[in-house]
Amino acid sequence: MVNLGIIGFGRIGKVHAESLTKYISNASLKSVSDPFIGEEDIKYAKSMGVKNIYKDYTKILDDPEIEAVLICSSTDTHSKISIEALRAGKHVFCEKPIDLNIDKIKEVLEEVEKSKLKFQVGFNRRFDHNFRAIKDVVQSGKIGDPHIIKVTSRDPEVPPIEYVKVSGGIFLDMTIHDFDIVRYLSGSEIEEVYAIGNTLIDPAVGKAGDIDTAIITLKLENGTLAVIDNSREAVYGYDQRAEVFGSEGAISIGNDFNSTAVVSTSDGIVSEKPLYFFLERYMQAYVDEMKEFVQAVEEGIEVPVGAMDGLKAVLIGIAAKKSLKERRPIKLSEINL
Amino acid sequence: MVNLGIIGFGRIGKVHAESLTKYISNASLKSVSDPFIGEEDIKYAKSMGVKNIYKDYTKILDDPEIEAVLICSSTDTHSKISIEALRAGKHVFCEKPIDLNIDKIKEVLEEVEKSKLKFQVGFNRRFDHNFRAIKDVVQSGKIGDPHIIKVTSRDPEVPPIEYVKVSGGIFLDMTIHDFDIVRYLSGSEIEEVYAIGNTLIDPAVGKAGDIDTAIITLKLENGTLAVIDNSREAVYGYDQRAEVFGSEGAISIGNDFNSTAVVSTSDGIVSEKPLYFFLERYMQAYVDEMKEFVQAVEEGIEVPVGAMDGLKAVLIGIAAKKSLKERRPIKLSEINL
Amino acid sequence: MVNLGIIGFGRIGKVHAESLTKYISNASLKSVSDPFIGEEDIKYAKSMGVKNIYKDYTKILDDPEIEAVLICSSTDTHSKISIEALRAGKHVFCEKPIDLNIDKIKEVLEEVEKSKLKFQVGFNRRFDHNFRAIKDVVQSGKIGDPHIIKVTSRDPEVPPIEYVKVSGGIFLDMTIHDFDIVRYLSGSEIEEVYAIGNTLIDPAVGKAGDIDTAIITLKLENGTLAVIDNSREAVYGYDQRAEVFGSEGAISIGNDFNSTAVVSTSDGIVSEKPLYFFLERYMQAYVDEMKEFVQAVEEGIEVPVGAMDGLKAVLIGIAAKKSLKERRPIKLSEINL
Amino acid sequence: MVNLGIIGFGRIGKVHAESLTKYISNASLKSVSDPFIGEEDIKYAKSMGVKNIYKDYTKILDDPEIEAVLICSSTDTHSKISIEALRAGKHVFCEKPIDLNIDKIKEVLEEVEKSKLKFQVGFNRRFDHNFRAIKDVVQSGKIGDPHIIKVTSRDPEVPPIEYVKVSGGIFLDMTIHDFDIVRYLSGSEIEEVYAIGNTLIDPAVGKAGDIDTAIITLKLENGTLAVIDNSREAVYGYDQRAEVFGSEGAISIGNDFNSTAVVSTSDGIVSEKPLYFFLERYMQAYVDEMKEFVQAVEEGIEVPVGAMDGLKAVLIGIAAKKSLKERRPIKLSEINL
Structure with a gap:
C-alpha cells in the first residue's frame, strides 16, 4: 500500500483523487492540500476518506508516512515544489509541463537523478486505450518502419483568455501533448520543427499574443516525418486522432x-459527436497513469513517462514558438544548447 | 458477336439496351419491340444503333439473325413469349418472375429442357458487387458453415397502387429477390417458410389486398436458419443489406x-443516405448479368441463373403468401406437389 | 444512505458488490451471504468494507438495518427468497429470471403488490449506453412509428453443458434478455411468438434437450413486427446489436x-473484435442498474424494471419453447391463462 | 455533336477515348494519333469507331472538321502542341502538367487568351464524386470558414525509376494534383510553401534525385492553413483522402x-482494401471531366479547370522543390516574378 498526498486540489487534482480512492487498491490517499480549498472541497475530500486536508503543502512534505506526492498546483509552482518534494524524499507525479523554462526543468532533472526517486510526468494520453493500441501495433512491426506520423488534436472550445495569457501559448499548453505522442509513437527524437499558425477563431487569442489554429511539421532523427494539426475550437467536440x-x-x-x-432519416445517416470534454475522453487514461505511477513506487520499477520526457516536449514547444516567430524551421539543437 | 433483340422497351428494357450497346463488346442489339413504343423511344433506340424497331415482337422471333432475346414485357406475357422464343430457336433472358403461376413456369422449364437453349432469369442482385463479395467469402469457407442468414430489403417508396394490384403481392414482387439471395448465399433449398406481415405504411396497400411490412423466416434443407425483413418504404433510401x-x-x-x-458539426456526424433507387444501386449488376448471359450464349456455357432458379423463388413466394394467410409455417412440399 | 445485503456471492453478486462499493456513494454494502463462500471471497468482501459475511442468507433478512437485498443466488431459489425478503420488509433486486415457473413468479408478484416494497429485476441491458441511446431516439419520435425491430444477440461461447441442462433452455436463459429489449424498445406487449432453431454448434447441447441457434419472430400488440437471432457461439466475440x-x-x-x-495492410483493413465477454460489455450497465435501484429505494420512486417485466419475459420465453416444440406460432394468451 | 481528336494514344489517351465513345453522346471521336501506334491499338481504336488513325498529329490539326483536341502525349510536348492546336483553331484539353517550365506555360496562357478558344487542364480529381462532395459542402457554408485543409495522397507503388527521372519530381508529378485540390477546396491562392521529404521506400528514387515521402504545409492567402502528406507506396492500395x-x-x-x-472472425473485423489503381478510383472522374469539356466546347461556356489553374499548380510545385532544397519556407511571389 502506497501513501500519497495531492498538492493542488483543482480539477485535475480531484480527477487523480477519484482514481486513487476508487480504482487503485494499493493506493491510500492520505492528504490533500490547496491554498484556496473551500468548504465543498473539504467535504468532498472527506467523503473519499482523505484524513488530512491542508492549505499548506509543506505539511504533506513533512509527513514521514507520505511516500509519494502528486503536484497538481498551477504550472508556475511545478518545478519548485518538485524539487522540494524530492528533497523531502517523496516520489513525485508532476502534471505537465514541469515548467515553461528549460533551465528550471533541468534543475528538476538533476534533483531526480541525485535522489533516485521516481518522477513521473502527466502525459496522460500515453495511457489512453486508443493511443496504447496504436503504439502496440507500431511496436509489433505490423506496419513496418514508420514513414509518416499524423496527429489531429482539436479542443472543443477556446479556454478563458486569462488562462491563454499564462498558458505559455498553444504549443506549450496544448500541442505539448501531441509532441509527446509523436515521440511516444515513433520512439525517436525530434530533429527539426516548423510551425505555421493563425488566429482564425477568436481575435482575443491574438491580442493575448497567441494563435488558435496551427500546423506543425516535424523531422525526426530516424528520418520519419510527422505533422500535427491543432485547433482551439472544434464545434463537434474534442477531436483526438492519430495515424x-x-x-x-x-x-x-x-x-x-x-x-x-x-440514425438514418431522410436527412442523412447521423452518428454521435465525439466525447466533448477531455475528462470524459481520457478518464480511463487518468486512472491508468495513476495505477502505473503507484506500481512504479511500490515495486521500484521505472516510471512510464519520466522527467526527460517532460523536458523534451517543452523543448519542442519552444522550438515551435521560435519557428512561428522567425518563420523558419528550427533545429532542436538551436534550443537545447 | 451475339445478335440480340429486346422484347418490351420499358424501363428495364432500356437498362439492358444501354448495357448491351455500351459495355458489352461481343453483343449487337439488332432489334427492339414494344406495342406502345413512342417517338422518343424510337429516337433513343436509333441513337444506340438499333436497326429494327417493331411494335410486334414476333418479327424479332422470325428474324433468323437474332440468336437471343430479352423478355422485358409485362409479367403476364413472360411465360408465353418465353415458350414462343424457345420454339423459334432463340436463347432467352427473361425478367423475373417467369410467371406468377407455377404450372406455367413448369411449362417453360419443359420447353427449356427440350430446346437445349440458354434460359436466364433476371435475378440481378446475384451480380451486384456486394452480393458477389458475400457469396465469395461464404464459398471460400472463411466463415465456416453458415448458421444464420439475414437479408434486409427495403424499398425507398411504395409503388403505385395500380402496380401493387397486379404485382402478385409483396412476396412475389419484392421478396422474390431476397428468396433468391438466400438460396444463392446458402447453396441450399428452402424447406419451410413462415411469414408475418402488416400494413403499417399505406392503408391503400391493405385495401389492394397486400401488406407493406413483413418478416419471413426460412428453414433450409441443410439446417441453416434465415430471416428476411421487408418494408415498402425506407425514407432514407433503398436499403439492401445481408449477413x-x-x-x-x-x-x-x-x-x-x-x-x-x-460531415461533423455541432448537430452530429452525418454521412450520406444510401443510393435511393434500384437502378442506381444495381446498375453494375445489370451490366454484369447481361455480360454473363451473352457469354453463356456465345460460349455455350451454363447460364448463371436458370429457369429452375426462377421456379424456386416463386414457390417460396407462394408459400410465404399461404403462411401469411393461414398463420402457420408452410413446407415447400405443400406447394410443389 | 441505503444499507444493502447481497444474497449469493458468485460472479454476478461480486459485480454488484463492486458497483455498490465503488461507484454508488449513497449505498452501503453491509452484508453478503453465500452457502459456499470460501476464504478468498471472504477476504475480497472484507477488502470492500463489507461488515458481515454469512453462509446463511436469513441472517441478512433478520438484520433490521438492512433495507434492501440483492438476490444473486441460483435461479431455483429466486422466487422463494424474494418472497421471504419481501415478507421481512426488504426491498428486492432480483437477478433474472424470477423463476422458470409462471405460477411461482405470480406468487412473487402478489407479494410485491401486498408489500408496497420495491422489486427490481436484473435486465441489465436496459441500462447499457447503446440500448439507452436507441430507446431515447425511438421515444423522441425521430424515426416515427416503429415498424420493424431487430435484435442480434450472440454469445462468444457455449456455456458448460451442466449449466445448459438447468438453464431452462436458450429462450429462458439467453433470449429472455432480448424479449425484454423488444418490449423495452417498442413500449408494446407481445401478441404472438414463432421460433425456429437448430443445434449447429455443439451436439451436446442437443443431447441436453436444447438448441444453440435460433430465430424468433414476434407480432406485437401495436402491430410492430420483431425478430431476434441468437447463437451460442460467435467466434469473433459477444455480438449485441439492435435496430x-x-x-x-x-x-x-x-x-x-x-x-x-x-490497421491497413496488404491483407486488408482490420479493426478490433467486439468486447468478448458480457461483463466487459455491460459493466457500465451493471453499475447504472444498481444506481437506479438504490435511488428508487432511497427516494421511494418507481423501479425502472419491475416484477411484471420479469413475468412478461418468461411468458414469451415459454411461448417460444412451445412454438419450437409444436412447430407453430403461439399466442401469448395461450400461455398466460 | 463535337468532333474530337486525341493526340497521344497511350494509357490516358485510351481512357479518354473510352469516355468519349461510350459515355458522351454529344462527342464524336474522329481521329487519334500516336507516333508509336501499333497494330493492337489501331484495331482497338477502330473497334470504337475512330475513322482516322495517324502517326503524325498535325494531320489532326489540319482537319477542319475537328473542333477540339485532347493532348495526351508526353509531358515535354504538351506546351508546343497546345500552342499549335490553338493556332489551328482547335479547343484544347491538355493533360497535366502543361509544362515543367513556367515560361512555356505562360506562352500557352497568352495563346489561350488571344485565341478565345477553350483550354482545359486534366486535373481529374476535381470531378471525382468524393472531391465534388467535399467541395459542395465547403461551398454550402455548412462547415463555416475553412481553417485547416488536409490532403492525404499516397500511391500504391513506386513508379518505374526511368519515369521518376523525367517526371519533374514528386511535387510536379504527384503532389501537383494535391496542390490543385487545395486551391479547389479553399477557393484561395497559396502564399507560402514549406516542404519536408525523405527517401524511405526505395533508395533508387533518391539516386534519381527525388524523394518518395513528403509533407508539405501551405499558407493560403485567405489565412487558411493546409497540409499534404505523400507517399509513393501505400501497400494497402491507392490512398486518397481529404478533410x-x-x-x-x-x-x-x-x-x-x-x-x-x-468479415468478422476470431482474427478481427476485416474490410476491403481501397481500390488499388488510379484508373479504378478515378474512372468516373475521367468521364465527367470529358463531359464537361465537350459541353464547354459545344455551349461556349467556361471550362471547369483552365490554363491558369495549370500554371498555379506548377508554381506551387516549383516552390515546394525549392523549399525542400533550401530548407526554408518559400513564398509563391519568389517563384512567379
Whole structure:
C-alpha cells in the first residue's frame, strides 16, 4: 500500500483523487492540500476518506508516512515544489509541463537523478486505450518502419483568455501533448520543427499574443516525418486522432463516443459527436497513469513517462514558438544548447 | 458477336439496351419491340444503333439473325413469349418472375429442357458487387458453415397502387429477390417458410389486398436458419443489406453511397443516405448479368441463373403468401406437389 | 444512505458488490451471504468494507438495518427468497429470471403488490449506453412509428453443458434478455411468438434437450413486427446489436470495442473484435442498474424494471419453447391463462 | 455533336477515348494519333469507331472538321502542341502538367487568351464524386470558414525509376494534383510553401534525385492553413483522402472500395482494401471531366479547370522543390516574378 498526498486540489487534482480512492487498491490517499480549498472541497475530500486536508503543502512534505506526492498546483509552482518534494524524499507525479523554462526543468532533472526517486510526468494520453493500441501495433512491426506520423488534436472550445495569457501559448499548453505522442509513437527524437499558425477563431487569442489554429511539421532523427494539426475550437467536440503510416501499412485511431447509435432519416445517416470534454475522453487514461505511477513506487520499477520526457516536449514547444516567430524551421539543437 | 433483340422497351428494357450497346463488346442489339413504343423511344433506340424497331415482337422471333432475346414485357406475357422464343430457336433472358403461376413456369422449364437453349432469369442482385463479395467469402469457407442468414430489403417508396394490384403481392414482387439471395448465399433449398406481415405504411396497400411490412423466416434443407425483413418504404433510401453468420465468423454487406463524405458539426456526424433507387444501386449488376448471359450464349456455357432458379423463388413466394394467410409455417412440399 | 445485503456471492453478486462499493456513494454494502463462500471471497468482501459475511442468507433478512437485498443466488431459489425478503420488509433486486415457473413468479408478484416494497429485476441491458441511446431516439419520435425491430444477440461461447441442462433452455436463459429489449424498445406487449432453431454448434447441447441457434419472430400488440437471432457461439466475440426501423427512419446500435484502432495492410483493413465477454460489455450497465435501484429505494420512486417485466419475459420465453416444440406460432394468451 | 481528336494514344489517351465513345453522346471521336501506334491499338481504336488513325498529329490539326483536341502525349510536348492546336483553331484539353517550365506555360496562357478558344487542364480529381462532395459542402457554408485543409495522397507503388527521372519530381508529378485540390477546396491562392521529404521506400528514387515521402504545409492567402502528406507506396492500395476543418464543423472524404463487405472472425473485423489503381478510383472522374469539356466546347461556356489553374499548380510545385532544397519556407511571389 502506497501513501500519497495531492498538492493542488483543482480539477485535475480531484480527477487523480477519484482514481486513487476508487480504482487503485494499493493506493491510500492520505492528504490533500490547496491554498484556496473551500468548504465543498473539504467535504468532498472527506467523503473519499482523505484524513488530512491542508492549505499548506509543506505539511504533506513533512509527513514521514507520505511516500509519494502528486503536484497538481498551477504550472508556475511545478518545478519548485518538485524539487522540494524530492528533497523531502517523496516520489513525485508532476502534471505537465514541469515548467515553461528549460533551465528550471533541468534543475528538476538533476534533483531526480541525485535522489533516485521516481518522477513521473502527466502525459496522460500515453495511457489512453486508443493511443496504447496504436503504439502496440507500431511496436509489433505490423506496419513496418514508420514513414509518416499524423496527429489531429482539436479542443472543443477556446479556454478563458486569462488562462491563454499564462498558458505559455498553444504549443506549450496544448500541442505539448501531441509532441509527446509523436515521440511516444515513433520512439525517436525530434530533429527539426516548423510551425505555421493563425488566429482564425477568436481575435482575443491574438491580442493575448497567441494563435488558435496551427500546423506543425516535424523531422525526426530516424528520418520519419510527422505533422500535427491543432485547433482551439472544434464545434463537434474534442477531436483526438492519430495515424502512423509505414512501409508495411498504416494504423489509425479515432475518437470515442457515448454510444454506437446511428440514425438514418431522410436527412442523412447521423452518428454521435465525439466525447466533448477531455475528462470524459481520457478518464480511463487518468486512472491508468495513476495505477502505473503507484506500481512504479511500490515495486521500484521505472516510471512510464519520466522527467526527460517532460523536458523534451517543452523543448519542442519552444522550438515551435521560435519557428512561428522567425518563420523558419528550427533545429532542436538551436534550443537545447 | 451475339445478335440480340429486346422484347418490351420499358424501363428495364432500356437498362439492358444501354448495357448491351455500351459495355458489352461481343453483343449487337439488332432489334427492339414494344406495342406502345413512342417517338422518343424510337429516337433513343436509333441513337444506340438499333436497326429494327417493331411494335410486334414476333418479327424479332422470325428474324433468323437474332440468336437471343430479352423478355422485358409485362409479367403476364413472360411465360408465353418465353415458350414462343424457345420454339423459334432463340436463347432467352427473361425478367423475373417467369410467371406468377407455377404450372406455367413448369411449362417453360419443359420447353427449356427440350430446346437445349440458354434460359436466364433476371435475378440481378446475384451480380451486384456486394452480393458477389458475400457469396465469395461464404464459398471460400472463411466463415465456416453458415448458421444464420439475414437479408434486409427495403424499398425507398411504395409503388403505385395500380402496380401493387397486379404485382402478385409483396412476396412475389419484392421478396422474390431476397428468396433468391438466400438460396444463392446458402447453396441450399428452402424447406419451410413462415411469414408475418402488416400494413403499417399505406392503408391503400391493405385495401389492394397486400401488406407493406413483413418478416419471413426460412428453414433450409441443410439446417441453416434465415430471416428476411421487408418494408415498402425506407425514407432514407433503398436499403439492401445481408449477413451470413457461421461457425467460423460472419460476413455482412451494406449499402452503396454517392460519396464517402462525412460531415461533423455541432448537430452530429452525418454521412450520406444510401443510393435511393434500384437502378442506381444495381446498375453494375445489370451490366454484369447481361455480360454473363451473352457469354453463356456465345460460349455455350451454363447460364448463371436458370429457369429452375426462377421456379424456386416463386414457390417460396407462394408459400410465404399461404403462411401469411393461414398463420402457420408452410413446407415447400405443400406447394410443389 | 441505503444499507444493502447481497444474497449469493458468485460472479454476478461480486459485480454488484463492486458497483455498490465503488461507484454508488449513497449505498452501503453491509452484508453478503453465500452457502459456499470460501476464504478468498471472504477476504475480497472484507477488502470492500463489507461488515458481515454469512453462509446463511436469513441472517441478512433478520438484520433490521438492512433495507434492501440483492438476490444473486441460483435461479431455483429466486422466487422463494424474494418472497421471504419481501415478507421481512426488504426491498428486492432480483437477478433474472424470477423463476422458470409462471405460477411461482405470480406468487412473487402478489407479494410485491401486498408489500408496497420495491422489486427490481436484473435486465441489465436496459441500462447499457447503446440500448439507452436507441430507446431515447425511438421515444423522441425521430424515426416515427416503429415498424420493424431487430435484435442480434450472440454469445462468444457455449456455456458448460451442466449449466445448459438447468438453464431452462436458450429462450429462458439467453433470449429472455432480448424479449425484454423488444418490449423495452417498442413500449408494446407481445401478441404472438414463432421460433425456429437448430443445434449447429455443439451436439451436446442437443443431447441436453436444447438448441444453440435460433430465430424468433414476434407480432406485437401495436402491430410492430420483431425478430431476434441468437447463437451460442460467435467466434469473433459477444455480438449485441439492435435496430428499430420506423415510418420516419431507422436507428441501429452496434458493439463496443477496446479501441478504435484500424490497421491497413496488404491483407486488408482490420479493426478490433467486439468486447468478448458480457461483463466487459455491460459493466457500465451493471453499475447504472444498481444506481437506479438504490435511488428508487432511497427516494421511494418507481423501479425502472419491475416484477411484471420479469413475468412478461418468461411468458414469451415459454411461448417460444412451445412454438419450437409444436412447430407453430403461439399466442401469448395461450400461455398466460 | 463535337468532333474530337486525341493526340497521344497511350494509357490516358485510351481512357479518354473510352469516355468519349461510350459515355458522351454529344462527342464524336474522329481521329487519334500516336507516333508509336501499333497494330493492337489501331484495331482497338477502330473497334470504337475512330475513322482516322495517324502517326503524325498535325494531320489532326489540319482537319477542319475537328473542333477540339485532347493532348495526351508526353509531358515535354504538351506546351508546343497546345500552342499549335490553338493556332489551328482547335479547343484544347491538355493533360497535366502543361509544362515543367513556367515560361512555356505562360506562352500557352497568352495563346489561350488571344485565341478565345477553350483550354482545359486534366486535373481529374476535381470531378471525382468524393472531391465534388467535399467541395459542395465547403461551398454550402455548412462547415463555416475553412481553417485547416488536409490532403492525404499516397500511391500504391513506386513508379518505374526511368519515369521518376523525367517526371519533374514528386511535387510536379504527384503532389501537383494535391496542390490543385487545395486551391479547389479553399477557393484561395497559396502564399507560402514549406516542404519536408525523405527517401524511405526505395533508395533508387533518391539516386534519381527525388524523394518518395513528403509533407508539405501551405499558407493560403485567405489565412487558411493546409497540409499534404505523400507517399509513393501505400501497400494497402491507392490512398486518397481529404478533410476540411472550419469554424462550424468539418468534412472528410475517404477511399472507395470494391464492396462494402466486412468479415468478422476470431482474427478481427476485416474490410476491403481501397481500390488499388488510379484508373479504378478515378474512372468516373475521367468521364465527367470529358463531359464537361465537350459541353464547354459545344455551349461556349467556361471550362471547369483552365490554363491558369495549370500554371498555379506548377508554381506551387516549383516552390515546394525549392523549399525542400533550401530548407526554408518559400513564398509563391519568389517563384512567379
